[in-house]
Amino acid sequence: MAENDPEEEIILSELDDTELVEQMFDDLYDGMREEIEEGVRILLDRGWAPYRVLTEALVGGMKIVGEDFRDGILFVPEVLLAANAMKGGMAILKPLLAETGAPTIGKMVIGTVKGDIHDIGKNLVSMMMEGAGFEVVDLGINNAVESYLEAMEREKPDILGMSALLTTTMPYMKVVIDTMVAEGLRDDYIVLVGGAPLNEEFGRAIGADAYCRDAAVAVETAKALIARRHNSLAAG
Amino acid sequence: MTDALSKLLAERDWLLADGATGTTLFNMGLTAGDAPEFWNEAHPDRIRALYRGAVDAGSDIFLTNSFGANAARLKLHDAAPRARELSRLAAELGREVADAAGRPVVVAGSVGPTGEILAPIGPLSPALAVEMFEETATGLKEGGADVLWLETISAPEEFRAAAEAFANVGMPWCGTMSFDTAGRTMMGVTSAEFGRLVETLPNPPRAFGANCGTGASDLLRTVLGFAASGTERPIIAKGNAGIPRYEAGHIHYDGTPELMADYAVMARDAGARIIGGCCGTTPEHLRAMRAALETQPVGPRPTLDRIAGALGGFSSESDGLGEDGPARVRRGGRRRG
Numbered sequence: 001m002a003e004n005d006p007e008e009e010i011i012l013s014e015l016d017d018t019e020l021v022e023q024m025f026d027d028l029y030d031g032m033r034e035e036i037e038e039g040v041r042i043l044l045d046r047g048w049a050p051y052r053v054l055t056e057a058l059v060g061g062m063k064i065v066g067e068d069f070r071d072g073i074l075f076v077p078e079v080l081l082a083a084n085a086m087k088g089g090m091a092i093l094k095p096l097l098a099e100t101g102a103p104t105i106g107k108m109v110i111g112t113v114k115g116d117i118h119d120i121g122k123n124l125v126s127m128m129m130e131g132a133g134f135e136v137v138d139l140g141i142n143n144a145v146e147s148y149l150e151a152m153e154r155e156k157p158d159i160l161g162m163s164a165l166l167t168t169t170m171p172y173m174k175v176v177i178d179t180m181v182a183e184g185l186r187d188d189y190i191v192l193v194g195g196a197p198l199n200e201e202f203g204r205a206i207g208a209d210a211y212c213r214d215a216a217v218a219v220e221t222a223k224a225l226i227a228r229r230h231n232s233l234a235a236g
Numbered sequence: 237m238t239d240a241l242s243k244l245l246a247e248r249d250w251l252l253a254d255g256a257t258g259t260t261l262f263n264m265g266l267t268a269g270d271a272p273e274f275w276n277e278a279h280p281d282r283i284r285a286l287y288r289g290a291v292d293a294g295s296d297i298f299l300t301n302s303f304g305a306n307a308a309r310l311k312l313h314d315a316a317p318r319a320r321e322l323s324r325l326a327a328e329l330g331r332e333v334a335d336a337a338g339r340p341v342v343v344a345g346s347v348g349p350t351g352e353i354l355a356p357i358g359p360l361s362p363a364l365a366v367e368m369f370e371e372t373a374t375g376l377k378e379g380g381a382d383v384l385w386l387e388t389i390s391a392p393e394e395f396r397a398a399a400e401a402f403a404n405v406g407m408p409w410c411g412t413m414s415f416d417t418a419g420r421t422m423m424g425v426t427s428a429e430f431g432r433l434v435e436t437l438p439n440p441p442r443a444f445g446a447n448c449g450t451g452a453s454d455l456l457r458t459v460l461g462f463a464a465s466g467t468e469r470p471i472i473a474k475g476n477a478g479i480p481r482y483e484a485g486h487i488h489y490d491g492t493p494e495l496m497a498d499y500a501v502m503a504r505d506a507g508a509r510i511i512g513g514c515c516g517t518t519p520e521h522l523r524a525m526r527a528a529l530e531t532q533p534v535g536p537r538p539t540l541d542r543i544a545g546a547l548g549g550f551s552s553e554s555d556g557l558g559e560d561g562p563a564r565v566r567r568g569g570r571r572r573g
């Protein structure tokens with residue numbers, strides 16, 4: 001695999017913008033954190049706005065990673081490495097984005113439901129959502145309804161994400177949604193659910209906005225639902 | 237010294253393993269969020285009934301109720317220090333039921349995954365994983381398990397850590413991975429890669445194979461992948477009873493006893509020697525599987541078309557082996573490593 005011929009060594013700063021962004025897509029794909037950090041700095045030095053670096057270089061690259069994960073070309077280890085590289089770039093951009101008051105793509109609170117300790121799928125969703133530019137607040141495993149409600153009150157997210165990996169814990173998602181309905185909070189949030197034993201029918205039956213088959217689908221769904229929400233708010 | 241499993245394997249062409257543990261326990265009243273392993277202490281009668289269900293249905297091997305009895309998973313229930321004790325109890329109850337069976341029945345001490353990702357990608361150090369597996373394995377050995385049975389693993393690092401722990405306690409063992417993502421494990425391991433991994437271990441398992449995953453069809457495709465490698469090591473097939481479906485307000489597995497009987501015969505014809513079920517597989521399914529294995533003559537290795545025709549289609553086009561799998565054409569340039 002490795003073609004490390006020194007003559008072919010790529011000097012990022014010598015690439016033009018288009019080539020550099022393409023190279024960053026490859027470097028994200030390969031989980032090369034230092035190269036991503038370098039690429040981000042070069043683009044900033046060339047006068048790119050932080051928001052443009054985020055959306056065009058990083059989010060663009062993670063989109064490819066997400067698609068190949070969905071299609072069975074990449075698997076969990078590669079996605080975790082790519083997400084780690086993405087985080088390196090994000091660490092540079094985050095303070096700049098805050099300074100420039102760039103629009104945020106959205107915010108999500110996510111956690112595995114009560115009784116369930118599985119967090120690999122939930123972690124993947126967190127990382128892919130961050131990779132897509134969302135702000136993610138991860139509540140970890142074993143969350144009771146109170147824990148979700150407190151976090152929503154505190155964080156004011158656009159999206160609530162719930163994960164369950166057991167047929168025995170997935171019904172708890174309905175407990176959370178029913179409580180949100182009872183307290184009049186349900187319509188304030190987009191509710192996404194996921195986990196191996198779930199399917200679309202289940203998502204609909206418990207009153208979620210959508211079931212997401214995997215982390216890549218979660219990102220696509222989140223973007224689509226946020227866009228729809230903004231449109232309806234604008235129209236309303 | 238010959239262990240009980242090797243002895244049975246030497247005498248018989250195929251062995252019937254057991255079915256679902258979780259499904260059965262939930263039918264007995266286990267509630268969401270409870271650790272099934274606590275029942276080894278709180279409801280030993282129900283655990284005996286679980287084991288007897290398999291034995292009475294004709295299983296030659298059954299797995300103990302210790303799948304989640306490791307420190308990483310028991311931590312959620314504030315019971316991390318109890319891994320060894322709960323494992324021992326699981327095996328003791330199993331020993332009791334097996335010894336009363338009136339025929340040789342193997343008590344296989346179930347060892348499930350930690351649920352964490354190992355270093356370097358994840359936070360769990362291999363040394364700590366070995367330590368956790370060793371606690372569980374020690375308890376199962378003390379309780380009288382004949383063999384240890386590692387199952388539902390997706391990462392090679394975790395499989396190796398468990399093997400090392402089993403070497404430390406000096407127990408024979410079997411090991412299966414779950415191939416549930418486009419024909420591979422969640423971590424991307426193909427059937428062929430798993431077959432090679434097993435042979436690189438200093439203490440290879442008595443038998444290896446696949447459990448759980450997607451449906452019975454996918455599992456058999458994985459078994460065909462093992463067999464194609466020409467391995468001499470006995471192959472294990474423990475597939476789910478179909479696929480879980482949400483219908484009319486509840487979840488059920490769509491695999492009938494008849495379907496699982498077809499699955500069992502095809503698994504044997506595909507090259508598996510230890511055949512059982514996983515999620516959704518009840519004693520009724522096991523009875524049908526046993527009857528079919530005893531009455532139906534050995535046939536040719538099933539083709540993928542025949543498997544799909546009898547058991548339903550596959551969840552992905554490819555099993556990740558060969559050149560026909562999905563791939564991305566890239567820009568080129570440098571690569572990692």
